[in-house]
Amino acid sequence: MSNPLSAFLRDYLTVGIFASLAFVLVGLLLFISWLVRPDRRQAQKYIAYESGVDPVGDMWSQSQVRYYIFALLFVMFDVEAVFIFPWATQLEVFGFFGLIEMTIFIVILLLGLVYAWRKGVLRWV
Amino acid sequence: MTLQLTGSWYLVLAAMIFAIGAVGLMVRRNPLVMFMCVELMLNAVNLTFVTFSRLLDDVGGQAVVFFVLVVAAAEVVVGLAIIVAIMRRRQGANADDVSLMRG
Amino acid sequence: MTGFVAVLAATEDIPTPDVDWSAIAPNLILMLGGILLLTVVSVVRGRLPGWFHAVWTISVATAAIVAVVPLWQRVQDSGPESVLAGALVLDGFSLVVTATICVSVILAALLLEAYLRRERLGGPEWYVLMLLSASGGVTMATANDLVVVFIGLEILSVAVYVLAAMHRRRVSSQEAGLKYFVLGAFSSAFLLYGIALTYGATGSTNLSRIQAFLADTVITQNALLLGGLAFMLVGFGFKVAVVPFHNWKPDVYQGSPTPVTAFMATAVTAAAFAALLRVYVTTFGPTYRTEWQPLVAALTVLTLVVGAFLAISQTNVKRMLAYSSINHAGFVLLGVLAASAAGDAATLFYLVAYTFMAAGSFAVVAVVGRRGDGHHDLSDYQGLSRSRPGLALVFTILLLSQAGVPLTAGFLAKFYVLAAAVESGYTWLAVLAMLTAVVSAFMYLRIVVTMYFAEPEGEPRRPRIPAAAGLAMGLCVVGVLVIGIVPGPLSDVANDAVSQLVAVGR
Numbered sequence: 057m058s059n060p061l062s063a064f065l066r067d068y069l070t071v072g073i074f075a076s077l078a079f080v081l082v083g084l085l086l087f088i089s090w091l092v093r094p095d096r097r098q099a100q101k102y103i104a105y106e107s108g109v110d111p112v113g114d115m116w117s118q119s120q121v122r123y124y125i126f127a128l129l130f131v132m133f134d135v136e137a138v139f140i141f142p143w144a145t146q147l148e149v150f151g152f153f154g155l156i157e158m159t160i161f162i163v164i165l166l167l168g169l170v171y172a173w174r175k176g177v178l179r180w181v
Numbered sequence: 182m183t184l185q186l187t188g189s190w191y192l193v194l195a196a197m198i199f200a201i202g203a204v205g206l207m208v209r210r211n212p213l214v215m216f217m218c219v220e221l222m223l224n225a226v227n228l229t230f231v232t233f234s235r236l237l238d239d240v241g242g243q244a245v246v247f248f249v250l251v252v253a254a255a256e257v258v259v260g261l262a263i264i265v266a267i268m269r270r271r272q273g274a275n276a277d278d279v280s281l282m283r284g
Numbered sequence: 285m286t287g288f289v290a291v292l293a294a295t296e297d298i299p300t301p302d303v304d305w306s307a308i309a310p311n312l313i314l315m316l317g318g319i320l321l322l323t324v325v326s327v328v329r330g331r332l333p334g335w336f337h338a339v340w341t342i343s344v345a346t347a348a349i350v351a352v353v354p355l356w357q358r359v360q361d362s363g364p365e366s367v368l369a370g371a372l373v374l375d376g377f378s379l380v381v382t383a384t385i386c387v388s389v390i391l392a393a394l395l396l397e398a399y400l401r402r403e404r405l406g407g408p409e410w411y412v413l414m415l416l417s418a419s420g421g422v423t424m425a426t427a428n429d430l431v432v433v434f435i436g437l438e439i440l441s442v443a444v445y446v447l448a449a450m451h452r453r454r455v456s457s458q459e460a461g462l463k464y465f466v467l468g469a470f471s472s473a474f475l476l477y478g479i480a481l482t483y484g485a486t487g488s489t490n491l492s493r494i495q496a497f498l499a500d501t502v503i504t505q506n507a508l509l510l511g512g513l514a515f516m517l518v519g520f521g522f523k524v525a526v527v528p529f530h531n532w533k534p535d536v537y538q539g540s541p542t543p544v545t546a547f548m549a550t551a552v553t554a555a556a557f558a559a560l561l562r563v564y565v566t567t568f569g570p571t572y573r574t575e576w577q578p579l580v581a582a583l584t585v586l587t588l589v590v591g592a593f594l595a596i597s598q599t600n601v602k603r604m605l606a607y608s609s610i611n612h613a614g615f616v617l618l619g620v621l622a623a624s625a626a627g628d629a630a631t632l633f634y635l636v637a638y639t640f641m642a643a644g645s646f647a648v649v650a651v652v653g654r655r656g657d658g659h660h661d662l663s664d665y666q667g668l669s670r671s672r673p674g675l676a677l678v679f680t681i682l683l684l685s686q687a688g689v690p691l692t693a694g695f696l697a698k699f700y701v702l703a704a705a706v707e708s709g710y711t712w713l714a715v716l717a718m719l720t721a722v723v724s725a726f727m728y729l730r731i732v733v734t735m736y737f738a739e740p741e742g743e744p745r746r747p748r749i750p751a752a753a754g755l756a757m758g759l760c761v762v763g764v765l766v767i768g769i770v771p772g773p774l775s776d777v778a779n780d781a782v783s784q785l786v787a788v789g790r
Contacts, residue, residue, distance in 0.1 A: 124265045128258045135254035138247050167323050174326035192484075199477055206470055215466055222473035226480050233484035242483060245431050249476065252438045256469050259442050263449045263461045270455065 125177055136165055191232040199225035216260050223253045307367040307374050309351040310382050311422045314389075317344030318415030325408040334406070338397035338752065341411040345389040345418070352383045364784045366428055370490055373428035376781030377628065381425035381558040384636050388550035389418045391643040391756050395543035395650055398750035402655055403451070403541075410450060414547060417443035421555030425562075430479040430489040433559050437475065437523065440555055441468045444548060448540040454657065460539025467522060467532040475519025481512030491567045498571040506575075513576050516563065517583075523556040526617060527586040530610050534598075537606035542650035542657055545602070549609050549642040553616075554635045561620050561631055566784065569623045580621050584713060587614035592720035596727045602649055602660040604727055605642075608686060611724050612638055615701050618717055622704040629778040630700035636774060637693035637767055641685050644760025648679040651747050651757075665731060667740030672747060676735045678757050683732055685764045687725040693767035700775070 143150065143158050150157075172178060202221030209215055227246045234242025305312070321340050325332065356379050359365075364375035372378075396410055420439025427433040445468060449461020479489060485508040486494045503509060518529065525533040537545045564576055591611030598604045616638070619631030652668070652675070653659050669676040685692035698721060702714040767774055 124261065128262055131254055131258050135251050138250055142247070164319060167319055171322055171326045174329060199473075202473070203470070206466070212462065212466070216469075219466075219469040219473060222470075223476065226473065226476045229477065229480040230483065233480065236484070237487050239487060241489060242480075245479075245483075245489065248431060248435055252435065252472075255438070255442055256465075256472070259445050260462075260465050260469065263445065263458065263465055266449060266452070267458050267462065270458070 129172060129177065133165065133169070136161075188232050188236040191228060195225045195228040195232065197225075198222075198228065212260070212264050216257055219260075220253060220257065223249055302369075304365075304367050307355065307365065308372065308426075309355070310348040310379075310386070311419050311426070313344060313348045313351055314386070314415050314419040314422060317341070317347075318412045318419065321408050321415065322412045334401070335397065337408045337411045338393050341393040341415060342390050344415060345386040345393070348422075349383050349386045352379050352386075355379055360780065366492065367426075370492065371429050371432050372423075372426045373492075373784070374426065375784045376777075377558070377562070377632065377784070378422075378426040380632055380777060380781040381554055381635070382422045384554050384639055385418050385421045385425070385551045388547060388554070388639050388643060389414060391550070391639075391647070391759065392543050392547040394752045394756035394759075395546055395643075395647050398753035398756075399541060399543045399650055399657075401750065402748075403453075403657065405451065410447065413443040413447050413450075417441075417447070417547075418551055421551050424555045425558040427559060427562070428491050430482065430491065430494075430563070433563065434472070434476055434479060436555070437559065438472060440552060441472065441523075444544070444552060447544045447547070448536060450544070451541045451657070454539075454541075456539040457541060460536045463532055463539075464536045471519045471522030471529070473519075474515050474522070478512045478515030478517070478519055481508050481515060483512075485509035485512060491562065495567050495570070498568070509572070510575060513564075513568065513572065514579065517576065517579060520556060520560045520563075521583060524553060524560065524613050524616075525610055526583045526613060527590040527610065530587070530590070533610060534594075534603045534606040537609070538600060538602045538660070542602070542646055542653055545606075546643045546646035546650070549605075549646060550639040553609070553613070553642075554639065557616050557620070557631065557635060561628060565620060565623045565628065573623050577621060577623065580617060581710065581713060584614055584617045584621055585716060587611070587617060588717050588720040592723040592727075595724055596730070598727075599662050600660050601652075601662060601665065601731060602646075604731070605645055605649065608724055608727065609642060611720060612642075612686070614720070615698060615717060618705045618710070618713065619701045621710060621713070622701075622708040624704060624708055625779075625782060626700075626707055627704040628782060629775070630697075630704040632778040632781055633700050633771075633775055634697040636778070637685075637697040637764070640760045640763035640767070641682055641694055644678070644682040644757055644764065645686065647753055647757045647760065648675060648682065651675065651749055651753050654745070654747055662731070662734055663738075663741070664745075665734045666738040668735040671745060672749070675747070675749060675757075678761050679735065680732050681761050682764060683728040685768065687728040688721050691765075691768045693764045693771075696768060696771045696775075 139161065140158065143154055147154065199222050202218040202225060205218035205221065206215050209218065227249055230242040230245050230249070234240065317340070321337065321344075325337070355374060356376065359374060359376050359379065364373060366373050392414060393411060396414070400406055400410065417440050420436050420441070420443065423436030424433055424440060425436075427436055445461055445465040448464050449458045451457035482494070483489050485503065485506070486497045488494055488497065520526075521529040522532075537548065540548065564580070568576060587610060591607055591609075591614055595604050595607035595611065598607060612634075616631055616634050619627045619634060621627070622630070649660060650657070652664055668679075681692070685694035688694045688698040698717075702717060705711075705714045705717070
């Protein structure tokens with residue numbers, strides 16, 4: 057511990073462990089999905105992927121209105137994370153009170169999701 | 182001569198961004214651009230809050246920014262939903278086309 | 285896992301606020317009522333009778349009013365309190381506004397039930413949005429912090445933007461929603477910028493801290509604070525549609541579904557004025573009154589005059605009522621301008637009286653509008669006295685009350701406001717206000733004359749009056765007459781309901 061360089065390296069060791077864990081995790085997931093998924097080769101699967109939209113054509117082509125609804129849902133739930141991050145960094149300080157507050161917050165969000173689901177918004181038509 | 186980057190510079194910058202947003206909202210007619218202008222105004226306010234928070238050495242101002250961010254997102258989601266609803270009925274949304282009522 | 289338990293067992297370093305649940309009960313009831321309605325209805329989809337949403341909404345609003353009563357007792361006995369670490373304040377003023385907002389929810393829900401049935405629209409969303417919007421209004425009325433004012437305003441407004449655009453088949457409804465949204469967002473940004481400047485000048489967003497700071501400190505460079513006050517005034521001005529920030533109001537009122545218009549005219553106006561009064565009169569009143577009063581006086585003059593004169597040139601009754609509501613906003617502003625205890629009470633009285641007048645008037649408009657919500661022209665009211673004498677009578681009473689005829693709520697509301705203005709030295713403005721009242725009385729009488737004396741072209745139509753709408757109208761007429769004939773109880777309540785700020789105590 058007395059050597060500053062070793063402390064420095066130790067810090068980077070943490071980073072290294074996390075990085076390799078991340079790689080292993082991603083590789084594992086890809087491997088599992090490769091194991092599980094069916095493998096049927098078709099010509100369409102080899103064209104450039106553009107979120108299901110034909111990548112060739114006019115720039116101002118109309119896109120499905122469905123995308124907007126998903127985008128709106130995404131923005132809503134994405135931004136609520138703004139409140140969750142500060143809470144997560146101060147988890148220990150806020151203790152039980154904070155946990156209850158956050159649970160209430162997330163449950164209300166979940167109810168919104170339940171509503172969207174029952175409305176059939178999540179189904180791709 | 183060196184220029185000190187004091188807090189008031191940020192305040193002036195924020196005021197300018199706010200003015201750009203306000204003028205843009207009044208001048209432009211495309212609802213999407215108008216939404217962007219609203220975002221510009223709200224973010225100028227955020228900058229003001231953060232600057233004052235720093236100048237006053239008070240965390241309160243930074244906490245406000247979180248709320249403003251979320252409110253801005255909620256506003257834009259609702260606004261876009263209204264535009265989508267209008268677009269479904271007719272092609273293209275332009276604030277000048279939307280003018281049945283006058284007088 | 286052990287780490288998690290350790291976290292839970294950790295001592296609390298940051299003091300968490302004490303939550304006094306009973307003090308925020310009305311707001312909680314409204315909010316939970318809305319969320320529960322949405323969840324329950326979306327889960328059991330279609331197995332509920334059609335009237336369920338309206339009955340639920342009315343019960344929730346009634347429960348919130350019932351929750352206000354013990355709190356009112358508590359405030360009368362032991363004085364106002366600050367709640368939730370100074371974020372909210374519990375005083376008579378906020379409670380009366382809360383009850384007013386709940387009443388307008390009840391009236392609008394009755395109208396909505398009849399309206400949705402007629403237009404074959406459905407769904408709990410209308411009611412849910414209304415309840416959530418009302419909870420935002422209550423938050424605004426009880427706010428003790430500028431940021432809470434802003435959040436309450438947004439909860440209130442965002443729900444109303446959607447409500448305005450909810451009629452899927454009417455293009456004008458969506459147009460109204462878009463216009464209201466763009467201008468609403470614009471005004472919110474102004475309000476927020478004003479809040480930011482005020483925060484910079486005073487070092488806090490908490491109203492009681494600002495008040496205390498201003499009382500202790502003499503600010504030598506007050507440009508920042510004055511800028512903040514001006515920007516906030518623009519923001520509030522848009523919300524309550526004060527001239528020159530009124531342009532959206534006729535279009536939005538005309539285009540929105542009529543029950544939603546009724547809700548806007550009552551709940552939104554009441555909440556916005558409550559916040560305006562609390563910020564300007566209660567917080568900045570003691571120290572900065574002389575700075576904002578000239579500004580507000582100028583706005584009042586414009587609002588009174590423009591509202592009255594533009595109203596008489598309209599031929600669409602819904603637009604007429606929109607312009608007349610601008611004139612009414614001028615009167616309420618007169619009460620704010622007085623910046624005194626009498627002014628506060630008069631403002632409150634006016635807001636309550638206007639809730640009944642406006643909700644009732646728009647109820648009649650909704651019924652006469654017939655299927656499609658489009659028959660709002662003055663000619664649609666020709667011969668109404670013969671085809672529907674009751675409806676014509678109800679509308680006449682409500683319009684006379686709006687005009688300020690004695691024995692109605694409108695007369696006393698105007699009287700108290702004018703008295704408060706005169707007491708604060710604004711005699712010239714009071715005289716001007718009376719003159720504009722005469723001008724707008726002409727417009728109200730024009731509608732009455734059309735109903736009773738104009739010959740209809742062809743057979744006069746008999747609009748159907750659904751039971752729920754009839755009930756709402758009945759309640760409004762009774763409210764207007766009772767307040768007009770026996771004003772004692774309400775004016776006592778208004779006088780007891782002082783707006784106060786309580787220093788953050790723990």
